[in-house]
Amino acid sequence: MSECLGTYLVVRLFGALSIGFSDGSQLRIPGGRQKALVALLASAPDMRRNRAWLIDKLWSDSDPVRGRANLRQLLHAVKQTFGAEFQDLFEVATDTIGLRPGCVELRGNPEDGELLEGFDLAQEGFEDWLRDQRQSVAGRAALFAQSVPQPTQTVLPRIVVWPFGEIAQAARSGIGDALAHEITSGFARSQLIDAISHFSARAVADGHGAPMSSADSLKADYAVTGQCRQINDSLTVSVTLYDLTAQRAIWSDTHKIGFRGFLAGDDTLVGHVVGQSLRLIMSRSVAASVTIPLPRLQAHSLMMSGVSLMHAFEYPYFRRAEAQLREVARRCRGHSEPLAWLAQWHLLRVFQKWSPDPEEDRRQARAAIAAALDLNPVCPLSLAIDGNIHTILYGDFESAARRFSAAQAINPSSAMINHLASVLATFRGEGTEAVRLTERAYALSPRDPRQPFFQTLSAGSYVVGGRYGQAVEMAEASLRRNPNHLSAHRCRVIGLQLGGRxxxxxxxxxxxxxxxxxxxxxxxxxxxxxxxxDLGNRLGDALKKAGIPAN
Structure with missing residues (x-):
């Protein structure tokens, strides 16, 4: 409590909720929402919550405008309750509300009783949060885990794209800088890697490809650079991918494209460079996870390997992904992404029929995504995976739609979010919307390393959209890479049957x-x-006519 100059707050969350001061006096807090606010803030990893997240928990049915007004009124009431101590104990910002960690002491442990025992607030968001926290042993323990200094680790690898060198007519066109900008944007859309801003890269580069040593200032793990040679309408681009840790090139290629086509928006080159680079980085991460013990691997390598293995749809690989994602979550406790991917892992284990206890995997998925959103309620990946969980595991399409809407508002250019949102549209029977989302996702990331998985999702969209030939093509393309993916098999059967084959x-x-x-x-x-x-009946009838037993 050295950071707090005066009386500090003492909060007990296990057993009956208790809020008082370090001098032993108890604080009489009127109203359940004031108590709930203190409990929600005290239970956060950094004792700070986003305002939108608090509104969702405390006024689950309110529209955003009314919710913000309600929160302002609640803060005014809390100020009156705490009096002069409010300024010392609370930190209120435009987007967040928090307690000052140095002025708050959490006492007690799970042995003292259930989390917030006997406390009730009749709001769906709060009830869901409390239920998830009570069910999650890891979540309960985390509230009172001792703070262990952890080395600073990044969850995703970082890549920088230097402006490409320009030769011949290209030297007068600025094409090298434009190409680097487009490739950087392509990496950013994938959500598989942290792309260092093009403006930062340009500031460090010398205009003709920066030396590898200059990447140190940007803390990059990988770099892409190359040269452009333009002769009339012909543009020859050489590109090289460097592993900066190993200080060596790991991929190099040369492409010829039309200069006018590139200016008109032909991004086949960009898609190829981004896709091939990500595939190589992921495959190298998987290979390293086989030969190097987990504690010695960098967190971002484990993350890439885990995401890759969970989409392989071969059970021995899939099973390894869980341990890798849990290790990343353990090391990087302030990051939401590993927990979001872990939630998706549990969802896929149920959907692929690999789970020995589907109800337990459902619970684990819900607990993991709740923990992810507690850490960062505006993480678009977490919101999208939460939407996927509501779609597939619970059939709660309305809640799923709200999650996807929030995710797309934050990051409308994510291929992953658009693909997962297409699943919701598919299950709702909204064929036109499902196909639109699918095709937008492919436009955003045309050569994504997870393409076989996305092809299966697209097959479902095309089935519901009545484009049966494309549905079969997508399903068969997925099965060539993932022959055990059950959903791809089902889409193939249904597409063939409904297409008259x-x-x-x-x-x-x-x-x-x-x-x-x-x-x-x-x-x-x-x-x-x-x-x-009606959609389910139509799909089931197609399976039955194709020879799947009725019972």
Whole structure:
């Protein structure tokens, strides 16, 4: 309590909620929301919460304008309750509200009783948060874990794209700088890597490709650079990807494209450079995770490896991803992304029928995504995965739509968010919207390393959109890389049957039963989020006609 010059606040969260001062006096706080506000702030990792997050928990049904007004009124009431101590104990900013950690002491532990035992606030958001915290042993322990100094680690690798050198006519066009800007934007849209701002890279570069040593000032792990040679309408681009830790080039290639086409928006080159670079970085991370013990691997390598393995749809690889993501979450406790990916891992284990206890995996998914959003309630990846969980595990399409809307408002250029939002539109039977989101996602990241997984999601969109030929093409492309992906098999069967290719559909159905021998139409409809809708009946009927047993 050395940071606090006067009386400090003492809060007990386990057992009955208790709020008092260090001199032993108890604080009489009128109203459940004032108490809930203190409890929500005290339980945050840094004792600070985003205003929007607090509004969602304390006034779950309010519109944003009314919610903000309610929060202002509540803060005024809290000021009156705490009096002169308010300024010493609370930190109020435009977007956040917090307690001063140096002026607050948390006492007690889970052995004292249930978290906020006997406390009740009839708001859906608060009740969901409290239930998730009570169910999550890890979440409860984290509230009172001793603070262990951790080395500063980044969750994602950092990449810098230097302005490309310019030769011949390109020297007068500025194409090298424009190309670097587009490639940087491509990396940023992937959400798999931290792309250092183009303006920062340009400030460090000398205009003809910066030396590798200058990357130290930007703390980059990888760098992309190259040269452009323009002769009339022909543009030749050489590109090299460097591993800056190893101080060596790991990929190099040369491309010829039309100069006018590039200026008109042809981004095939950009998509290729971004996609190939990400594939190499991910594959190297996976390879390192096999040969190097987890404690010796950098957190960002573990993160890339875990995300890659969880989308491989081969169970031995998939199983390894969990340990890697948990290790990243343990090391990087202030980051929401590892927890969000861990939630997605549990979702996929249920959906792929690999879970020995689906209810436990559902609980783990909910607890992980709740913890992620507690850390950062405006993380677009966490919001999107929460939307995916509400879509697939709970069939709560309205809540899912709100999560996706929030995620897209923050980051409208994320391919991942658009792909996951397309699943919601698919299950709602909104074919046109599902296809629109799918095609926008591909435009944003045309050569994403997770493409086989995204192809399966796209196959579902095309089925509901009535574009059965494209649905089959996408499903078969996914199965060439991930032959055990059950959803891709199902989309292939349904696309063939609804597209009038009944003989091929029966062959595909027989192949589906080889990888999912217990599948019946009745359990498919039971487990499908849209199983009780007209869409579910249409999909189930297609499976039945193709040869999947009814019961």
């Amino acid at each position: 009944e003989v091929e559909a029966r062959t595909a159905a027989a192949e589906l039963l080889l990888v999912d021998p217990g599948l019946t139409v009745s359990n498919y409809l039971r487990d499908h989020p849209a199983g009780q809708s």
